[in-house]
Amino acid sequence: MENSSNIKVHVEHLKKNFGSLEVLKDINIDIKEGEVVTIIGPSGSGKSTFLRCLNRLETITGGKIIVNGSDLSDKSININKVRENIGMVFQHFNLFPNMSVVENIMLAPVELKIKTKEEAREESLKLLDRVGLLEKANVYPQQLSGGQKQRVAIARALAMNPSVMLFDEPTSALDPEMVGEVLNVMKELAKNGMTMICVTHEMGFAREVADRVVFMDGGHIIEEGTPEQVLNNPQQERTKSFLNKVL
Amino acid sequence: MLSIIKVYWSMLLRSLGYTLVLTLFALFFAMIIGLIFALLNVSHKKTLNFIGTVYVDAVRGVPLIVLAFFIYFGVPQAVKMLGVQGFRLPALQAGTIALAMNCGAYMAEIFRAGIQSIDKGQMEAARSLGLPYGTSMRRVILPQAFKVMIPSVINQFIITLKDTSILSVIGYPELTNMGKTISGNTFKSLQTWTIIGILYMVVIVTLSKVAKKIEWRLKKDGE
Numbered sequence: 001m002e003n004s005s006n007i008k009v010h011v012e013h014l015k016k017n018f019g020s021l022e023v024l025k026d027i028n029i030d031i032k033e034g035e036v037v038t039i040i041g042p043s044g045s046g047k048s049t050f051l052r053c054l055n056r057l058e059t060i061t062g063g064k065i066i067v068n069g070s071d072l073s074d075k076s077i078n079i080n081k082v083r084e085n086i087g088m089v090f091q092h093f094n095l096f097p098n099m100s101v102v103e104n105i106m107l108a109p110v111e112l113k114i115k116t117k118e119e120a121r122e123e124s125l126k127l128l129d130r131v132g133l134l135e136k137a138n139v140y141p142q143q144l145s146g147g148q149k150q151r152v153a154i155a156r157a158l159a160m161n162p163s164v165m166l167f168d169e170p171t172s173a174l175d176p177e178m179v180g181e182v183l184n185v186m187k188e189l190a191k192n193g194m195t196m197i198c199v200t201h202e203m204g205f206a207r208e209v210a211d212r213v214v215f216m217d218g219g220h221i222i223e224e225g226t227p228e229q230v231l232n233n234p235q236q237e238r239t240k241s242f243l244n245k246v247l
Numbered sequence: 248m249l250s251i252i253k254v255y256w257s258m259l260l261r262s263l264g265y266t267l268v269l270t271l272f273a274l275f276f277a278m279i280i281g282l283i284f285a286l287l288n289v290s291h292k293k294t295l296n297f298i299g300t301v302y303v304d305a306v307r308g309v310p311l312i313v314l315a316f317f318i319y320f321g322v323p324q325a326v327k328m329l330g331v332q333g334f335r336l337p338a339l340q341a342g343t344i345a346l347a348m349n350c351g352a353y354m355a356e357i358f359r360a361g362i363q364s365i366d367k368g369q370m371e372a373a374r375s376l377g378l379p380y381g382t383s384m385r386r387v388i389l390p391q392a393f394k395v396m397i398p399s400v401i402n403q404f405i406i407t408l409k410d411t412s413i414l415s416v417i418g419y420p421e422l423t424n425m426g427k428t429i430s431g432n433t434f435k436s437l438q439t440w441t442i443i444g445i446l447y448m449v450v451i452v453t454l455s456k457v458a459k460k461i462e463w464r465l466k467k468d469g470e
Contacts, residue, residue: 057371084377094372098390107386108376153372160376 008033008068008164008195009054015062016049023049025219027063033163036196038206041216042242047199050216051166054197055086068163084112087157091169093149095141095156102128102137105156112160120159127155131185147178151185158189165189167198171205203247207231215239248438255429262425263446269339269421270408273346277407280347281354286384288359299355306352311413315345319417338419346414350407357403361396362388394465401458405451412447422446 287299373383415424
């Protein structure tokens with residue numbers, strides 16, 4: 001593997017079955033440091049499952065995944081340590097309703113003894129400021145709008161200083177008028193050089209921010225390339241018919 | 248009826264006290280047993296699941312009165328067979344163990360249901376931050392689960408309080424046992440059991456009122 005220090009995520013012949021159902025059939029991809037990759041495709045194409053394999057929320061059936069130099073197929077690695085460097089943002093936010101916004105963000109750094117309570121609180125407030133929600137620090141998640149919840153979830157993931165961020169349809173559960181505020185935070189992250197892998201239905205975001213667009217269907221990567229290539233000039237029939245339906 | 252109260256009031260109160268003490272001890276241990284076996288039951292390790300299931304099935308499958316006889320009479324005999332002489336299990340200890348084991352099995356089911364009612368995404372979000380399973384349970388899942396469980400737990404408290412009466416069979420001096428003594432001495436069954444019934448009712452109704460209040464407060468907090 002040439003230039004391997006630059007490769008953040010390496011996926012080789014990845015297979016994932018749920019029982020007898022083959023969800024991922026043979027996925028191969030390399031993602032470089034600082035790259036923003038969006039994954040698009042019809043529902044049931046395996047794109048969310050693929051993303052969840054990247055921090056082992058799903059155990060893989062076959063093949064190899066290397067993230068930040070750690071082999072996720074190796075059962076003996078300390079998966080908690082690996083996950084500290086991989087942030088994840090979920091479709092349904094999954095904020096902890098039993099904690100205030102700032103406590104949500106502080107929880108992991110404090111519990112994992114990476115920061116003291118005071119340091120973590122200070123850092124959390126900075127992150128909240130960055131996502132434009134400083135004044136919401138002490139409210140509880142149920143008092144926030146969907147867009148605000150998702151921005152807090154991004155801040156929570158960033159609190160661990162991850163070097164890769166995974167986004168699993170981060171705007172799909174939002175009212176349309178709140179999509180923009182979340183995408184803006186993601187754009188800012190991308191601009192600052194974060195390695196991002198994003199499963200999304202937001203073609204506008206893919207076009208504007210992504211370095212690479214990956215089209216998945218039926219557990220395979222069908223086509224990949226720059227947004228220009230894949231979205232404007234798709235080569236494969238399946239890509240064309242999918243884009244015809246969503247654009 | 249007044250004559251019974253006049254003569255026996257201090258004994259009645261003392262036996263009510265014994266009932267409450269037994270209930271509190273049993274509940275305390277039942278909560279610990281319940282939490283441990285609930286955690287075994289929700290674990291992803293098959294052997295731990297198996298241990299949890301066996302306990303819950305075994306204890307729930309046996310009437311409390313049988314469990315109490317087994318522990319009070321059976322266990323000392325087993326110890327004797329092992330060659331230890333003179334081992335006796337006093338009624339309070341035997342009663343507490345039997346009641347705690349019984350209540351613990353039901354608590355385990357209440358806790359398990361509470362834990363499983365929390366959205367899977369909560370555990371995934373905690374784990375994705377690098378938190379270990381135990382920390383995620385303790386900081387994220389259990390605090391939410393406890394809130395859901397409170398009405399069922401209080402309901403189980405009430406059931407356990409009433410179940411203490413079963414332990415009169417091993418001679419534990421709780422309220423029902425006192426009722427037997429008094430009605431035996433006075434031949435006034437109607438009056439005696441009315442008094443005993445009212446005493447139970449007062450305690451339990453008070454407890455349910457408190458429960459309603461807590462439930463109502465939690466609902467208000469959740470909005």
